[in-house]
């Protein structure tokens with residue numbers, strides 16, 4: 001069942017849309033679930049569907065189409081590296097390789113202490129800042145090099 005906090009946030013979101021267009025809030029609703037839980041479990045997709053009066057499958061299709069939704073636990077901080085062509089030409093392969101060696105995990109994996117998850121993502125519309133990753137789908141970190149990555153991880157280690 002969706003928490004009271006998530007339901008309140010969805011209800012606030014629904015005020016932006018006509019009463020017969022509740023499904024318009026589905027992406028926000030999935031984001032609220034992920035913000036609270038760190039990922040979007042299938043049960044919560046079903047709860048979102050019921051809350052918005054949508055078919056479960058439609059919610060599932062959205063959650064699996066957009067890369068920003070975690071479909072499994074991805075650690076306290078999820079690092080999503082864009083590996084699309086412009087970023088690849090800008091050095092994303094080196095970024096992925098460095099993160100793999102720093103964290104000791106591969107793409108789609110979580111560190112043993114549960115602190116970091118590493119995944120690849122689709123174009124984030126910031127190709128000029130390649131190579132880049134997002135932290136928890138909230139903060140975009142671009143023009144990465146080893147030193148900058150070390151600084152970002154040091155900051156996250158404190159949080």
Ligand code: FES
Nearest residue numbers: 082087123124127
């Ligand atoms: S290709 Fe990576 S941000 Fe556009």
